[in-house]
Amino acid sequence: MASNDRNRSFVRIGIKFCGGCNPEFDRGSMANRIVEVLKGKAKVVSLQEGEVDCVIAIQGCPTACADLDPFSDLLVYRITSEEEVVRFVNRVVKGLFP
Numbered sequence: 001m002a003s004n005d006r007n008r009s010f011v012r013i014g015i016k017f018c019g020g021c022n023p024e025f026d027r028g029s030m031a032n033r034i035v036e037v038l039k040g041k042a043k044v045v046s047l048q049e050g051e052v053d054c055v056i057a058i059q060g061c062p063t064a065c066a067d068l069d070p071f072s073d074l075l076v077y078r079i080t081s082e083e084e085v086v087r088f089v090n091r092v093v094k095g096l097f098p
Contacts, residue, residue: 011042011092014052014074018059018066025060030085037089047071056088 013034017027034056035044045052054075059066064078077088090096 010040011038012045012051012053013038013042014045014047014050014055014071016047016055016057016066016068016071018057018061018064020060021065022060025080027058027060030058030079030082031056034085034089038092041092 015031017031020027031044035042047055052074054077055068055071056077056079057064057066057068058079060080062080064080068076077084079085079088
């Protein structure tokens with residue numbers, strides 16, 4: 001962790017999307033909702049460019065087929081439904097992260 005981040009009050013989140021085989025699940029909308037609700041509590045960071053505290057894998061069905069192997073050393077939250085979005089957001093808002 002960088003020294004200027006030691007006293008930060010936000011969670012750094014990386015977002016991974018599945019391939020989108022289920023057109024009824026709007027992955028982009030889910031990601032935007034998470035970002036909006038967690039404004040001030042969380043910051044989305046590029047998985048290629050920055051250190052993250054966790055990865056949220058937004059996947060359109062319970063099969064959850066996105067390749068998460070590159071994140072095996074990180075905390076990964078799988079989001080496959082609206083209910084899982086609510087659970088993840090509540091954890092962060094209530095300070096129950098990770």
